[in-house]
Amino acid sequence: MGRNKFGAKKVQIGGISFDSKREAARYQSLLLLERAGEIRNLRPHPKYPLANCHVAVKTKGGKSNRVYTADAEYLDVATHELVTEDVKGVLTEAAALRIAVFEAIYSRKVKIIK
Secondary structure, three states: EEEOHHEEEOEEEEEEEOHHHHHHHHHHHHHHHHHHOEEEEEOOOOOOOOOOOOEEEEOOOOOOEEEEEOEEEEOOOOOEEEEEEEEEEOOOHHHHHHHHHHHHHHHOOOEEOO
């Protein structure tokens, strides 16, 4: 697997691709929490349409991106909260805008993991 922007090395675990070692390590930690019964319904890379919004976040290539893909999502057993996570070494302006639009549409905060 190659490198992505910011020099992060792509990693694959159990047939699932991750954009960085940090993201893959967080997913492995979440798998352990799921096995321990602290979280349930772990989903890697859930996608959420942002098409209903009037803001289109432009990518570097000038394409419009109307989908927010989180790094992971799960149900916290203790709080009964649906948690959406994004692992970020660098929070770009485009990523911050996509997250803000997601939070506005879905009325949920994204938990940023550094």
